[in-house]
Amino acid sequence: MTIKRLHISGVRNLEKVEIDDCGSVNIFTGANGSGKTSVLESLFILARARSFRSTKLGPVINHLATRCVVFGELLDQSTIGVMRSRNDQQLFKINGNPVHTASQLAEQLPLQLINAESFSLLEGGPRVRRQFLDWGVFHVEPEFLFHWRRIQKAIKQRNSLLRGRPENRSSGGKNGRIADSELAPWDAELALCSDVVDTMRAAYIRRLAPHFLHLLGELVALDKPEILYQRGWSEDLTLAQALERDRQRDSQHGSTHSGPQRADIDIRVGGRPAEDVLSRGQEKLLACALMLAQGVLLHELTGKTCIYLVDDLPAELDRQHRQALCQQLGAMRSQVFVTATDPDSLRDCWPAGSGTKWFHVEHGQVLLGT
Numbered sequence: 001m002t003i004k005r006l007h008i009s010g011v012r013n014l015e016k017v018e019i020d021d022c023g024s025v026n027i028f029t030g031a032n033g034s035g036k037t038s039v040l041e042s043l044f045i046l047a048r049a050r051s052f053r054s055t056k057l058g059p060v061i062n063h064l065a066t067r068c069v070v071f072g073e074l075l076d077q078s079t080i081g082v083m084r085s086r087n088d089q090q091l092f093k094i095n096g097n098p099v100h101t102a103s104q105l106a107e108q109l110p111l112q113l114i115n116a117e118s119f120s121l122l123e124g125g126p127r128v129r130r131q132f133l134d135w136g137v138f139h140v141e142p143e144f145l146f147h148w149r150r151i152q153k154a155i156k157q158r159n160s161l162l163r164g165r166p167e168n169r170s171s172g173g174k175n176g177r178i179a180d181s182e183l184a185p186w187d188a189e190l191a192l193c194s195d196v197v198d199t200m201r202a203a204y205i206r207r208l209a210p211h212f213l214h215l216l217g218e219l220v221a222l223d224k225p226e227i228l229y230q231r232g233w234s235e236d237l238t239l240a241q242a243l244e245r246d247r248q249r250d251s252q253h254g255s256t257h258s259g260p261q262r263a264d265i266d267i268r269v270g271g272r273p274a275e276d277v278l279s280r281g282q283e284k285l286l287a288c289a290l291m292l293a294q295g296v297l298l299h300e301l302t303g304k305t306c307i308y309l310v311d312d313l314p315a316e317l318d319r320q321h322r323q324a325l326c327q328q329l330g331a332m333r334s335q336v337f338v339t340a341t342d343p344d345s346l347r348d349c350w351p352a353g354s355g356t357k358w359f360h361v362e363h364g365q366v367l368l369g370t
């Protein structure tokens with residue numbers, strides 16, 4: 001997926017931005033507060049219908065505007081647009097036709113963000129790594145979303161029975177034993193869908209691992225890196241057996257302890273957890289290797305390419321590692337949007353022929369060339 005033309009209006013301080021001819025590698029430089037991250041935020045909104053900086057889109061809308069609009073025309077002439085108004089109206093369109101879910105936008109425009117939050121892939125809780133994993137599986141397994149949604153529903157129903165909603169209190173809930181017959185249908189549903197999702201996730205990590213290790217080797221020298229998938233329940237039990245074993249504990253806590261909602265990825269360096277041994281710069285490069293590997297695998301399995309947003313690329317990286325990252329980004333078949341305060345920090349970093357375009361951002365205006 002390559003964006004050819006980009007229109008942004010009413011996003012933060014970007015009152016109106018038109019970029020008619022995006023390149024393969026688009027570099028936005030300018031002073032603090034000029035609007036660089038807002039350009040990336042706009043692209044993120046186009047692909048996910050939400051911001052990466054705030055949970056609501058309200059604060060994203062320009063103070064003087066009533067709505068924000070992001071519109072992209074892709075190289076294959078398809079179009080995608082997102083509008084969000086201050087009074088919570090929203091409209092998503094693909095090729096001029098309204099679509100109703102953000103997952104349809106995501107499917108149309110696979111996009112990855114690398115920013116200061118990317119450290120949480122290593123330092124944060126399992127939820128961030130599950131989101132990373134599920135982004136990948138969602139884009140390569142058309143059936144994934146259907147089964148994933150069924151799992152969310154089964155867990156919600158099961159936990160609500162375990163907690164004992166008013167209508168269930170007579171049969172147990174948190175303070176008594178809930179009848180096995182009430183949980184049984186949800187246990188069966190959970191076990192069924194979880195097997196499908198677990199198989200997809202395990203296969204995904206098996207395929208991702210060689211790409212990840214190769215890219216990581218190109219970016220930084222680390223001692224015996226490993227990536228291991230943890231499915232969320234004991235390897236020696238089926239999920240049905242694990243749910244049976246946990247029944248009492250689940251009832252006491254009012255939540256489900258085993259299952260795909262507990263899946264994680266264990267990333268190790270020299271046999272130790274990566275976050276315990278790596279510097280910030282090394283962590284950033286490892287997170288980049290993970291996300292770039294996803295783009296390579298996406299292309300290998302579906303022929304689609306992923307758009308990369310890299311906010312403040314030079315942060316935490318010395319010149320050599322910055323160069324290594326730009327070389328890998330420029331060599332991907334993906335379109336890249338990068339920001340930095342100082343253009344010199346990214347000059348002469350890109351592979352020859354990678355089609356770099358430079359933009360200067362000043363007070364919400366985006367100007368070609370620096």
Ligand SMILES: Nc1ncnc2c1ncn2[C@@H]1O[C@H](COP(=O)(O)OP(=O)(O)O)[C@@H](O)[C@H]1O
Nearest residue numbers: 012013032033034035036037038059061062063
């Ligand atoms: N809703 C808004 N309306 C207008 N300006 C905003 C809004 N939200 C943030 N800003 C301003 O937008 C500017 C751009 O921020 P940002 O894109 O983060 O800058 P950069 O990444 O270049 O440092 C900041 O100066 C900020 O104060």
Ligand SMILES: [Mg+2]
Nearest residue numbers: 036037038311
């Ligand atoms: Mg910024």
